[in-house]
Amino acid sequence: MMAHRFSKLSSGTMDSFIMGLVEVAARPGMISFATGLPDNSLFDVDGLAKASCDVLRDMGGGALQYDTAAGYIPLRERIAARCSKELGFKASWEDVILTNGSQECFDLIARMFLEPGDRMAVENPGYLGAIQSFSAYGPEFTGIDMGPEGADAGQLREAISGGAKLFYSIPNHQNPSGNSYSDAVRRDVAAAVEGSGCLLIEDDAYGELGYRGRAGKTMKSMAPEDTVLTGSFSKTISPGMRIGWMVVPEWMRAQAGKSLEAMSLQSGSFCQKVVDRFLQEHDYDAYLWELRKAYLAKKEFFLDAMEDCLPDSMEWNDPQGGMFVWLKSPEGTEAMRIFDAALERKLVVMPGKPFHVRGGGNTLRLNFATPSEDQIREGMKALGAACRVILG
Amino acid sequence: MMAHRFSKLSSGTMDSFIMGLVEVAARPGMISFATGLPDNSLFDVDGLAKASCDVLRDMGGGALQYDTAAGYIPLRERIAARCSKELGFKASWEDVILTNGSQECFDLIARMFLEPGDRMAVENPGYLGAIQSFSAYGPEFTGIDMGPEGADAGQLREAISGGAKLFYSIPNHQNPSGNSYSDAVRRDVAAAVEGSGCLLIEDDAYGELGYRGRAGKTMKSMAPEDTVLTGSFSKTISPGMRIGWMVVPEWMRAQAGKSLEAMSLQSGSFCQKVVDRFLQEHDYDAYLWELRKAYLAKKEFFLDAMEDCLPDSMEWNDPQGGMFVWLKSPEGTEAMRIFDAALERKLVVMPGKPFHVRGGGNTLRLNFATPSEDQIREGMKALGAACRVILG
Numbered sequence: 177m178m179a180h181r182f183s184k185l186s187s188g189t190m191d192s193f194i195m196g197l198v199e200v201a202a203r204p205g206m207i208s209f210a211t212g213l214p215d216n217s218l219f220d221v222d223g224l225a226k227a228s229c230d231v232l233r234d235m236g237g238g239a240l241q242y243d244t245a246a247g248y249i250p251l252r253e254r255i256a257a258r259c260s261k262e263l264g265f266k267a268s269w270e271d272v273i274l275t276n277g278s279q280e281c282f283d284l285i286a287r288m289f290l291e292p293g294d295r296m297a298v299e300n301p302g303y304l305g306a307i308q309s310f311s312a313y314g315p316e317f318t319g320i321d322m323g324p325e326g327a328d329a330g331q332l333r334e335a336i337s338g339g340a341k342l343f344y345s346i347p348n349h350q351n352p353s354g355n356s357y358s359d360a361v362r363r364d365v366a367a368a369v370e371g372s373g374c375l376l377i378e379d380d381a382y383g384e385l386g387y388r389g390r391a392g393k394t395m396k397s398m399a400p401e402d403t404v405l406t407g408s409f410s411k412t413i414s415p416g417m418r419i420g421w422m423v424v425p426e427w428m429r430a431q432a433g434k435s436l437e438a439m440s441l442q443s444g445s446f447c448q449k450v451v452d453r454f455l456q457e458h459d460y461d462a463y464l465w466e467l468r469k470a471y472l473a474k475k476e477f478f479l480d481a482m483e484d485c486l487p488d489s490m491e492w493n494d495p496q497g498g499m500f501v502w503l504k505s506p507e508g509t510e511a512m513r514i515f516d517a518a519l520e521r522k523l524v525v526m527p528g529k530p531f532h533v534r535g536g537g538n539t540l541r542l543n544f545a546t547p548s549e550d551q552i553r554e555g556m557k558a559l560g561a562a563c564r565v566i567l568g
Numbered sequence: 569m570m571a572h573r574f575s576k577l578s579s580g581t582m583d584s585f586i587m588g589l590v591e592v593a594a595r596p597g598m599i600s601f602a603t604g605l606p607d608n609s610l611f612d613v614d615g616l617a618k619a620s621c622d623v624l625r626d627m628g629g630g631a632l633q634y635d636t637a638a639g640y641i642p643l644r645e646r647i648a649a650r651c652s653k654e655l656g657f658k659a660s661w662e663d664v665i666l667t668n669g670s671q672e673c674f675d676l677i678a679r680m681f682l683e684p685g686d687r688m689a690v691e692n693p694g695y696l697g698a699i700q701s702f703s704a705y706g707p708e709f710t711g712i713d714m715g716p717e718g719a720d721a722g723q724l725r726e727a728i729s730g731g732a733k734l735f736y737s738i739p740n741h742q743n744p745s746g747n748s749y750s751d752a753v754r755r756d757v758a759a760a761v762e763g764s765g766c767l768l769i770e771d772d773a774y775g776e777l778g779y780r781g782r783a784g785k786t787m788k789s790m791a792p793e794d795t796v797l798t799g800s801f802s803k804t805i806s807p808g809m810r811i812g813w814m815v816v817p818e819w820m821r822a823q824a825g826k827s828l829e830a831m832s833l834q835s836g837s838f839c840q841k842v843v844d845r846f847l848q849e850h851d852y853d854a855y856l857w858e859l860r861k862a863y864l865a866k867k868e869f870f871l872d873a874m875e876d877c878l879p880d881s882m883e884w885n886d887p888q889g890g891m892f893v894w895l896k897s898p899e900g901t902e903a904m905r906i907f908d909a910a911l912e913r914k915l916v917v918m919p920g921k922p923f924h925v926r927g928g929g930n931t932l933r934l935n936f937a938t939p940s941e942d943q944i945r946e947g948m949k950a951l952g953a954a955c956r957v958i959l960g
Contacts, residue, residue, distance in 0.1 A: 180733075180767050180794075182823055186680045189830050199636065216629030224632065228620040237608030240616065240806035244591065276668045276810075279833040287704070288578045305833065312679070312830045341572075375572050402572075414632035416838040418668075431574055438581050438704045441671040441697065444836045446808040 185292065190311040201524045207555040209542040210524040212351060212499065214411050218470055220454070220463070224414065227453040235449065243445035245437045247274025247421075251452040255407070255421055258460075262390065263380075263405070264397035267423050273432055276443040278381060278408040278420035282309040282344070284435055285377055285404060285422070289341055290315050297335040297343040297374070299327055301531035301539070303351045306344055306379065315342075319533030322350065324493065326357030329364035336374045343374055348391045349382040349498025352531045352541035356391040356496065366398035376403040384412055384464055386497035387472040401425045409451055411499070412467060417447035471499065471545060478544035481552050485560035489567055492542075499545035502528070505538045509567060514540065517562035523555045577684065582703040585696065585922045593916045599947040601934040602916040604743060604891065606803050610862055612846070612855070616806065619845040627841065635837035637829045639666025639813075643844040647799070647813055650852075654782065655772075655797070656789035659815050665824055668835040670773060670800040670812035674701040674736070676827055677769055677796060677814070681733055682707050689727040689735040689766070691719055693923035693931070695743045698736055698771065707734075711925030714742065716885065718749030721756035728766045735766055740783045741774035741890025744923045744933035748783040748888065758790035768795040776804055776856055778889035779864040793817045801843055803891070804859060809839035863891065863937060870936035873944050877952035881959055884934075891937035894920070897930045901959060906932065909954035915947045 201208035231239045246252070252269040259267040275281050282305075290296065292314030298307055300319030307317070318335040320343070321328045327345060335343070345365065347357040357365070369376040378395050396405040408420040420443075424432050436442070478501065482492060492503045505511050515527045528539025547555060593600035623631045638644065644661040651659040667673050674697075682688065684706030690699055692711030699709070710727040712735070713720045719737060727735070737757065739749040749757070761768040770787050788797040800812040812835075816824050828834070870893065874884060884895045897903050907919045920931025939947060 180681065180765065180820075182680055183683050186823060186827050189826055191826060198634070211634075213634055216633055219629040219632045221624050221628055221632070225621050225624040228624075229617050232613050232617040232620075236613055237611040240611045240613070240808045241608055242590070242603075242605055242802075242807040276672075276832045276835060280668075280831065283831045288574055289572065291575050305829075309830045312827070373572065410634075414838065415634040416632045416836060416841075418832075418834075418836040418838075428572075431578060434581055434583060435578050435704070437697075438701045439672065439675045440668045440810075440832070442810075443668060444808060444810040444839060446806065446810075446839060447836060449808075 185312055185314050188311070188314060190308045197524055197526065206522055206524055207551045207558070208524045208546055209544070209555055209559070210526040211546060212543060213546045214415065214499065215470070215474070215545045218467055219414055223454055223458060224450060227450045227457065231449045231453050239449050240446055243442060243448070245442045246272075246433055247443065248445050248448035248452060251448045254452060254455055255423075259423060263394045265394065265400055270429060271423050271426065273422050273424060273436060274443055274448055275420045275422065275436070276440060277410060277415075277418045278379065278406045278422075279305060279309060280440070280443070281404070281406040281420055281422040282306045282377070283312070284432060284439065285342070286310045286313040287435055287439070288428070288431055289375060295335070295338060295340045297332060297340040298533065299345060299350065300533045301352050301528060301536055302344065303346055303379070304531050310344065317533050322353055322355065324355050326355065326361035327365060329361055329368055332365060333368050336368060336372050340374050342377060343369060344377045344379065345395070346379045346381065347395060348380060349385060349495055349500070351382065351498070352500055352526070352528060353502040354493055354495030354498055354500040355502070359392055362392050362395055363398065366395040369402045370399040371402065374402070378403050378405045380405055380407045381411055382498035383407070385468060385471060385499070387468045388496065391497060396423065401427070404428070412464065413451055413454070417451060418444060419448060419451055474544050475501070477549055478542070478552055481556040485556040487560065487563050487567060490563055499543050501542045501544060503540040503542055505563065505567060507538060509538050511538050511540045513566045514562050517565050518559055521558035521562055523558040523562070525559065577704055577706050580703070580706060582700045589916055589918065598914055598916055599943045599950070600916045600938055601936070601947055601951070602918040603938060604935060605938045606807065606891065607862070607866070607937045610859055611806055615846055615850060616842060619842045619849065623841045623845050631841055632838055635834060635840070637834045638664075638825055639835065640837050640840040640844060643840045646844060646847055651815060655786045657786065657792055662821060663815050663818065665814050665816060665828060666835055666840055667812045667814065667828070668832060669802055669807070669810045670771065670798045670814075671697060671701060672832070672835070673796070673798040673812055673814040674698045674769070675704070676824060676831065677734070678702045678705040679827055679831070680820070680823055681767060687727070687730060687732045689724060689732040690925065691737060691742065692925045693744050693920060693928055694736065695738055695771070696923050702736065709925050714745055714747065716747050718747065718753035719757060721753055721760055724757060725760050728760060728764050732766050734769060735761060736769045736771065737787070738771045738773065739787060740772060741777060741887055741892070743774065743890070744892055744918070744920060745894040746885055746887030746890055746892040747894070751784055754784050754787055755790065758787040761794045762791040763794065766794070770795050770797045772797055772799045773803055774890035775799070777860060777863060777891070779860050780888065783889060788815065793819070796820070804856065805843055805846070809843060810836060811840055811843055866936050867893070869941055870934070870944055873948040877948040879952065879955050879959060882955055891935050893934045893936060895932040895934055897955065897959060899930060901930050903930050903932045905958045906954050909957050910951055913950035913954055915950040915954070917951065
């Protein structure tokens with residue numbers, strides 16, 4: 177047989193490490209702090225069952241039919257209204273494009289703007305799944321250091337001077353670090369991109385999961401023509417319904433619609449109708465406050481367990497939203513060895529290194545949203561033991 | 569503001585014409601023979617409502633969670649079993665990759681294999697939506713004439729000698745022509761691709777909609793290592809649930825999984841679970857026979873109306889499955905003018921020319937699945953009047 181050769185860009189696509197760990201974590205007896213799964217038990221199963229039935233009863237076969245490429249219009253109107261009410265900028269429903277999770281937004285944006293070899297700025301550490309998506313288009317990544325106050329705006333300016341066409345950013349409760357941008361950094365970043373020719377991708381996946389409300393103003397509100405904001409119901413309502421979206425400037429609408437159509441025609445409109453119905457029948461803000469309360473309690477429980485079980489040489493932060501704690505072993509030590517030692521003890525954690533363009537060998541990402549309290553207690557003992565074995 | 573420049577490939581992506589017509593067709597008072605929508609009234613609304621509730625009741629929050637990248641395993645097992653039972657080849661569930669409709673398969677395959685400027689063979693006429701998807705990767709298309717017996721295998725051999733890396737084919741009840749490949753053409757095409765370095769994409773979207781059963785053997789059964797078969801529940805169960813799939817040779821699994829993950833992480837697993845449950849509780853073959861019977865009756869009604877209303881100078885075929893009739897005005901006349909004249913009479917039809925790499929100016933595609941009987945009667949009168957105005 178003559179071989180079929182894979183294209184250069186597809187064979188050069190990064191492995192993400194993440195989905196591999198999902199499979200390891202699913203093995204019987206494993207405890208996982210590794211993945212980015214929200215807490216199953218917080219989904220409103222009954223509310224979504226009712227919404228599914230109501231949609232089918234009221235719309236009949238129309239609920240199951242194709243819809244417009246950019247998605248179910250009432251849900252897009254609802255998201256646009258929330259942009260005005262909560263996110264600080266005006267959007268029309270025509271600016272809101274529904275996608276198969278926000279992962280599809282990253283692919284769509286990369287496709288629209290990147291030529292192989294183009295420069296693109298990413299946070300260091302940054303969200304691996306998105307970076308994998310961009311990597312399929314062959315850009316040169318420039319890492320912008322991400323600290324407790326957010327991305328380093330000076331490094332970003334330099335990257336833009338060097339020709340970066342895109343900057344991918346998670347300003348709220350970042351994946352992986354759990355950190356958010358300060359107000360000053362938001363202003364600096366928005367000023368850096370505005371009119372610069374560099375497009376800002378503002379990933380707001382965790383924006384609605386601030387335990388005391390939103391962590392700060394959106395950069396989309398400060399540099400609207402140069403920013404695409406992406407959002408998702410995956411962390412709040414259901415990941416398996418796969419409803420992500422992007423809010424684009426008007427100049428991008430037509431190209432985004434055409435590219436989306438070429439990629440997947442449209443994403444699942446049945447689930448869009450179900451979630452729209454669910455939001456019609458529930459007070460989303462009240463729903464979110466319950467969710468935030470539950471995740472805050474879970475985080476506190478998790479941090480207490482860390483305090484109890486981990487050696488003093490380990491350091492971690494206290495995130496104000498989202499699902500992740502960022503853990504560091506002493507400078508110069510190899511967190512990958514802690515990962516291995518934890519795995520032997522039936523605990524899966526996520527090494528921090530794959531999230532980095534440079535450095536990060538001494539970091540780990542811990543998800544406190546997925547495990548139960550019992551699993552947290554037991555898993556943290558395993559992690560403590562693993563740290564002690566490696567660090568001595 | 570400094571302009572953001574779209575990438576060459578994305579700005580070169582073809583417009584598909586299709587989704588634009590969906591919006592025109594949705595205007596009040598319009599009758600549409602234009603789009604590829606199945607008949608709403610044939611969906612099993614109650615069965616899917618029950619399956620949705622059952623899945624949520626039995627699986628709880630797990631039904632709403634992320635799943636593995638390639639999709640819900642029980643549904644992949646079910647599709648693999650159907651490949652053995654109905655499609656004439658053995659597949660493991662690991663060969664079955666669930667996607668956001670089969671459109672996502674086309675994008676995924678193009679991404680895996682095409683470099684800009686590569687040659688690729690497509691049917692002439694061929695399915696526009698897929699060709700649009702491929703066009704985003706910048707190939708040179710070679711048209712393989714598609715007649716009543718299928719694609720011209722001689723032209724395909726020549727295209728393969730000329731370096732075609734992919735051949736996109738709909739052997740059953742093709743979109744747009746409604747024609748199927750004869751047994752001889754299937755054998756010839758399979759022999760032409762086998763071991764040639766050209767990968768066959770066998771789009772089976774309409775394979776289950778043969779009014780008297782399947783139109784012929786799959787080419788995947790004849791050249792399994794060189795064929796990817798794509799399928800979908802969009803024409804049989806629900807387009808809005810967006811469940812497509814591809815059955816890949818084992819050598820392609822890892823790359824397909826990685827590329828899918830980069831594109832969209834995974835497609836909607838909630839709907840995958842719902843459809844799996846639906847198939848568990850229903851005899852799919854009995855369900856399909858009801859559907860085939862209904863479409864056959866609709867086609868007969870449609871052809872009768874054509875006979876009654878269209879001038880003798882128009883020619884059309886009698887498809888044995890699927891949703892489309894292929895209509896020709898006399899050689900040298902412009903069917904686009906018939907399209908315009910029909911639109912003035914509130915009927916939307918689909919010009920055939922956009923489905924062609926060359927020729928086809930005198931063709932139209934008519935969908936008989938979407939309109940009701942009343943709409944067929946009224947729409948056909950409008951089409952007859954439009955033909956007479958244009959042809960004199």
